[in-house]
Amino acid sequence: MTSVVTREPxxxxxxxxxxxxxxxxxxxxxxxxxxxxxxxxxxxxxxxDRVQSSSPALVMLDLDLGGELGDGTDLxxxxxxxxxxxxxxxxxxxxxxxxxxxEQGACAAVDKGVAFEDLLSTVLSAxxxxxxxxxxxxxxxxxxxxxHRRRRRQELAPFESLTPREQQVLRALSAGMTVxxxxxxxxxxxxxxxxxxxxxxxxxxxRSQLEAVAAANRVGWV
Amino acid sequence: xxxxxxxxxxxxxxxxxxxxxxxxxxxxxxxxxxxxxxxALVGVLGSGLGIGxxxxxxxxxxxxxxxxxxxxxxxVAAGALRLSRWHITGEPSCGLRGIGLLLLGGxxxxxxxxxRSLSTSGGATAITCVRTLSVAAVLYVMVVALSEDVPHWRxxxxxxxxxxxxxxxxxxxxxxxxxxxxSGVSLQALMVPTLAFAWLALAVxxxxxxxxxxxxxxxxxxxAAMGIAELCRLPGRPLTTVVAASITAAVAFIVAASAVVxxxxxxxxxxxxxxxLTRELTHVRTEISGRDAWRADLAHDARxxxxxxxxxxxxxxxxxEDLDPATADRLRHATLAELTHLEHMLEPRDAGExxxxxxxxxxxxxxVRRADGLPVEVSLRSALVRGVPxxxxxxxxxxxxxxxxxxPGASVRVEVENDRTHARVLVQDDGPGIxxxxxxxxxxxxxxxxxxxxxxxxxxxxxxxxxxxxxxVDLLPSVCGTTFVVSWPLAARETVIAPEFEAAVS
Numbered sequence: 001m002t003s004v005v006t007r008e009p010x011x012x013x014x015x016x017x018x019x020x021x022x023x024x025x026x027x028x029x030x031x032x033x034x035x036x037x038x039x040x041x042x043x044x045x046x047x048x049d050r051v052q053s054s055s056p057a058l059v060m061l062d063l064d065l066g067g068e069l070g071d072g073t074d075l076x077x078x079x080x081x082x083x084x085x086x087x088x089x090x091x092x093x094x095x096x097x098x099x100x101x102x103e104q105g106a107c108a109a110v111d112k113g114v115a116f117e118d119l120l121s122t123v124l125s126a127x128x129x130x131x132x133x134x135x136x137x138x139x140x141x142x143x144x145x146x147x148h149r150r151r152r153r154q155e156l157a158p159f160e161s162l163t164p165r166e167q168q169v170l171r172a173l174s175a176g177m178t179v180x181x182x183x184x185x186x187x188x189x190x191x192x193x194x195x196x197x198x199x200x201x202x203x204x205x206x207r208s209q210l211e212a213v214a215a216a217n218r219v220g221w222v
Numbered sequence: 223x224x225x226x227x228x229x230x231x232x233x234x235x236x237x238x239x240x241x242x243x244x245x246x247x248x249x250x251x252x253x254x255x256x257x258x259x260x261x262a263l264v265g266v267l268g269s270g271l272g273i274g275x276x277x278x279x280x281x282x283x284x285x286x287x288x289x290x291x292x293x294x295x296x297x298v299a300a301g302a303l304r305l306s307r308w309h310i311t312g313e314p315s316c317g318l319r320g321i322g323l324l325l326l327g328g329x330x331x332x333x334x335x336x337x338r339s340l341s342t343s344g345g346a347t348a349i350t351c352v353r354t355l356s357v358a359a360v361l362y363v364m365v366v367a368l369s370e371d372v373p374h375w376r377x378x379x380x381x382x383x384x385x386x387x388x389x390x391x392x393x394x395x396x397x398x399x400x401x402x403x404x405s406g407v408s409l410q411a412l413m414v415p416t417l418a419f420a421w422l423a424l425a426v427x428x429x430x431x432x433x434x435x436x437x438x439x440x441x442x443x444x445x446a447a448m449g450i451a452e453l454c455r456l457p458g459r460p461l462t463t464v465v466a467a468s469i470t471a472a473v474a475f476i477v478a479a480s481a482v483v484x485x486x487x488x489x490x491x492x493x494x495x496x497x498x499l500t501r502e503l504t505h506v507r508t509e510i511s512g513r514d515a516w517r518a519d520l521a522h523d524a525r526x527x528x529x530x531x532x533x534x535x536x537x538x539x540x541x542x543e544d545l546d547p548a549t550a551d552r553l554r555h556a557t558l559a560e561l562t563h564l565e566h567m568l569e570p571r572d573a574g575e576x577x578x579x580x581x582x583x584x585x586x587x588x589x590v591r592r593a594d595g596l597p598v599e600v601s602l603r604s605a606l607v608r609g610v611p612x613x614x615x616x617x618x619x620x621x622x623x624x625x626x627x628x629x630p631g632a633s634v635r636v637e638v639e640n641d642r643t644h645a646r647v648l649v650q651d652d653g654p655g656i657x658x659x660x661x662x663x664x665x666x667x668x669x670x671x672x673x674x675x676x677x678x679x680x681x682x683x684x685x686x687x688x689x690x691x692x693x694x695v696d697l698l699p700s701v702c703g704t705t706f707v708v709s710w711p712l713a714a715r716e717t718v719i720a721p722e723f724e725a726a727v728s
Contacts, residue, residue, distance in 0.1 A: 020530030020556045024537040027553075031544055064522055091525035112529035116536035176501035210500050217507050 009035040010127045011056035015072065016089065017041045017065050021112065025060070028120055034127060041065055048078045056084050058127045061106070063090040063097055073097065076104035087126040089119070099145035108133035158204050159221045166203070169196045174213045174222045253292070253475065283460065289467040290331050296474040297327025303481035310488045315437070318367035322360045323477060329356035331470070354413050361420050364445070365427075414455055421449030440480065447473050520567055527564045531557050555595060562623055566616055566683060575691075577713040580605045580614070580638055580645050587618045588636060596626050597633040605638060605645040606713040609691040614710060617695060620684040621649045621706050629653020629704065644693065644709040652703040664697055684708075 012034050016022040022038050029036040037054065040046045047069075051059060059079045063072045072090075079086045088101045088109035098109045110122045110132070126132045162170065172182045179197060183190040197209060206212045216222045304320030307313075333353040425445035432439035447469055454466035534557045538550060545553070581604045588598045607614070618636075625634050632653035639646050656664055665685045685695040688708055698705040 018526040018530045020553075020560050021526065021533045023553065023556065024530065024533030027537050027541075027545065027549065028533075031541055091522055091529060113525055116533045119533070173500065174504055176504045178497045208496065210496050210503070213500050213503060217503070 009033055010058065011054060012036045012058045012060060012123070012127055013039050013051060013054065013056040013084070014060045015039040015041060015047065015065070015075070016060065016062040017069075018062070018091075018112075024116070025120075025123070028116075029123065032120070032124060034124075041069060044069060044075065047075060048082075051079050051082045051084060055082055057129075058123070059084045059086045060089045060123060061086055061101070062112075063088060063092045063101060073101050073104060076101050076106050080105035085126060085129070087123065087132065089123070095141060096145055096148055099141040102133075102138060102141055103145060108138075155219045156221060159216065159219065161203050162200060166196050166200050169193065170200050170212060170216055171222065173197070173200075173209055174216050251475075251479075253296075286460070286463055286467045289464075289471045293467070293471040293474040294327050294331040296471070296478045297323050297331065299327075300474065300478035300481040301325075301327060303478065303485050307481070307485045307488045310485075310492050315367045316484075318363050319437075319441075322363040322367070323481075325356050325360045325363065327474070329353070330360065350413070354417065357417050358420070361417075361424055364424055414452060418449045418452035421445050421452055425449060444473050444477060524564060524567055527560045527567075531560050531564075534560075559623060559626065562619065566620060566623075575608065575610050577606055577608055578611045578614075580607055580647060580710065583611050583614045584618060584636060584638060584647060587615050587622065591619070591622045591626070591634075596622060598622070599633065599635045601635070601637045603638040603640070605640050607645050607710045608713045609693075609710060613687045613691060614708075617684040617687050617708055618647065618649070620681065621695070621708070624681060624706075625649065625651040625653065625704065628656070632703065640712065641709075644711055647708040647710070648698075648705060649708070650700070650703060650705040655700070655702060655704050656697065665695070 012029055014022045014025055014036055016025075026036045026038060037050075037056065039050050039059075061072050061075060061079070064070070065072045069075075076086050076088075086101075086106040088098060088106045089112055090098070090109065091112040092098060093111075102109065108122075108126060108131075110119060112119070114122075122132055159167070159170075169182065177185075179193050180190055183193045186193070200212055201207065201209070204212050204215055206215055301320045301323030304316055304323060308317035308320055330353045333349045333356065336349050422445075425442045428438040428442035428445060432442070451466040451469040451473070454462040454469070534553045538545070538553055538557075542550070581602050584600065584602060588600050592598050622634060622636075625632065629651045630653075632651040634649065634651045637648040637650070639648070665681050681695070688695045688710065691710065693708065693710040695706060695708050698707050
C-alpha cells in the first residue's frame with residue numbers, strides 16, 4: 001500500500017458539458033493532489049481516444065452530454081475496457097438511465113445536485129478505488145432495470161409480432177394518414193392496405209384504428 | 223346486430239360500404255322492377271280475363287297477397303337500417319322513422335294480408351281494425367318525428383296516452399257500427415279515405431317542414447304515394463287494389479334503398495370523424511411529447527447550471543489563497559454568465575404587451591452586459607415598437623451572451639435602424655464568426671458553438687420570443703465576425719426621431 005503514496009498522482013478525466021462545474025471540479029481535484037483533465041465533449045471518437053491514450057484511473061462521466069454526443073451511457077463500456085473506473089456524475093434523475101450505466105460497468109453514480117464537498121469526497125474515494133455505492137443500492141437499481149426491461153418486452157411483444165409492412169401501416173396511421181392516402185402514396189390498392197390494417201388490429205387485440213394508434217403511443221412504440 | 227358491425231370498428235362500415243352496398247342496391251332495384259312488372263301484368267291479365275269469372279278475382283287476390291308479402295320484409299329491413307343509423311348518429315328523428323317503418327312493415331301490411339286471406343271469416347274486421355290502428359300509429363310517429371327539431375322520447379311517451387285514447391275510441395266505434403252496418407264494406411269505405419287523407423296531409427306537412435328537416439323533403443313523395451295507394455284500396459275493386467299493392471311495394475323498395483344509402487353515408491361520416499380524431503390525437507401527442515422534451519431539457523440545463531454555480535462558488539470560497547487571480551476572475555465571470563443564463567431559462571412570460579421604445583431596452587441590456595465585462599458600442603435611434611419589453615430584452619441579452627461566449631474577447635456593436643414596418647437591432651461582433659455549415663443550424667435547439675458553455679438554447683429562445691411578437695432573429699452573412707439582426711414590429715409608422723449617437727467602450 002505504500003506504493004500508493006509514492007506513485008504518480010491519480011489521473012482523473014472529467015467528461016461534462018457543464019464547463020463551469022468541470023472547471024471547478026478540476027481546480028478542487030488538483031488541490032487534492034490528483035491530476036484532473038477536461039475531456040473534449042465534441043465527438044465520441046475524440047473522447048474514446050483521450051481515454052485510451054491517457055488511461056485515467058477514474059472517468060467522471062455525465063450521462064446527458066447534450067449536442068452531438070447526447071446519451072453518455074454507451075461511453076461507459078469503452079472507458080471500462082480501457083482500464084478506467086467510471087463514476088457517473090450526472091444531473092439525470094431517471095434511475096433507469098443510471099442503472100443502465102451501472103450495468104455497462106460504471107462503479108457508482110452520484111448526483112450533481114449534492115453539496116460540492118460531498119461530490120468532491122465521493123470523487124476522491126472513487127479515485128482511491130473504494131466502494132462508493134452500497135452493494136444493495138446498486139443491486140436495487142439493476143433489479144429495477146431488469147424488471148423494467150421485462151415489462152417493456154411484454155408491452156412491445158404484440159408490436160414485434162407485426163410484419164414489417166404492418167409496422168409501416170401502423171406508423172403511417174400514427175402519423176395521421178388515412179387508408180386512402182396510404183394506398184395512394186404506396187401505390188397499392190385500398191383493399192390491400194385495409195387487409196393490413198385488419199391484421200394490425202387483430203394482432204394488437206384492438207377494435208379500431210384509433211385504439212391501435214393510442215396503444216402504440218401509450219407504449220411508446222411509435 | 224348492426225351496431226357491432228358498423229360502429230364497432232371501421233372494418234364494419236368498410237365491408238358495408240365497399241362490398242355489400244352495390245349488390246344490395248342491385249338486388250333492391252331488380253326486385254322492385256320484377257314486382258312492379260309482375261303486378262302490372264297480373265293486373266292487366268286479371269282485368270282482361272276475369273270480367274265475369276270468380277277464379278280470376280281469386281288469382282288477383284293472390285297476387286295482392288304476394289306483393290304485400292314482398293313489401294313487408296322490405297319495410298322491416300328499411301326500419302332496421304334506419305334504427306341502425308340512429309345507433310350511429312343518435313338522431314332521434316331517424317329512430318322514429320325506423321319505428322314507423324317497422325310498424326308499417328311488421329303490423330299493418332301482414333294484418334291486411336291476413337284480412338284478405340280470411341275475408342270470408344269473421345276475423346277480418348278485427349284485423350282491419352288492427353291495421354287501421356297501426357297505420358294511425360305510423361302516421362302519429364311520423365308527425366312526432368317531424369314536429370320537433372329534436373324529438374324527445376319522453377314526449378312520445380306522453381302523447382301515447384292520446385294515441386291510446388284515440389285507438390280505444392276507434393275500436394269501440396268499429397264494434398258498435400258493425401252491428402248496425404250491413405257488412406264490413408261501409409266500415410272500410412269510411413276508413414280508407416280517412417287514412418289516405420292523413421297520409422296526404424302528412425306529405426304536405428313534410429313539404430312545409432322541409433326547411434327545418436332536410437329528410438322531410440325526400441320523404442314527402444313517398445308519403446303521398448302511400449296516400450294514393452290507400453285511396454286505390456276502395457273495397458270491391460280488385461284491380462285498383464293490385465295497383466295499391468304495387469305502389470306500396472315500390473314505396474317499400476325506395477324507402478329501403480334510401481335507408482341503405484343514408485346508412486352508408488353515416489358510417490362513412492363516422493369513419494371520417496374517427497380518422498380526424500386519430501390525427502388530432504397524434505398531433506396532441508406529438509405536441510405534448512415535444513413540450514415534455516423541452517421541459518426535460520430545461521430542467522436538466524437548470525440543474526447543470528446550478529451544480530456549476532455551486533461548485534464554482536464553493537471553490538472560490540474554500541481556496542481563495544490557492545487560486546491565481548486570473549483563474550478566480552474567470553470562475554467569477556463564468557458564474558455570472560451561468561446565472562444570467564439560468565435567469566433567461568426561467569424568464570416569466572406573463573408580462574403585458576404595450577408600446578415601448580427600443581432605445582430604453584437596448585440601453586438597459588447593454589449596461590448590464592458592460593458591467594459583466596463585455597465591450598459594447600452602441601449606436602442608438604429611438605423607435606417605438608409593440609410587444610413585451612422584457613422579451614426584447616431577453617432576445618438582446620441572449621444575443622450578447624452568445625457573442626460573449628462564442629467570441630471571447632471580441633468587441634460588440636449594437637445598432638438600431640428601421641424599415642417601414644419593423645425596427646431592426648443589429649448585434650455585430652468582430653469574433654471568429656460562425657462557420658457556414660453551423661450557420662444554418664445555429665438557431666436549432668441544443669446547438670452550440672465550440673467555445674460555448676451554454677445549453678445551446680439561447681439563440682433558439684431568442685428566435686422563438688421574437689417570432690411570438692411578429693418579429694424575427696436572423697444571422698446576416700458577413701465577411702468577418704457575426705451579425706445578428708433582430709426585427710421587431712413598430713407600433714406605428716414614422717415614429718423615428720432624429721438619431722442620436724452614443725459610444726461607450728468599457
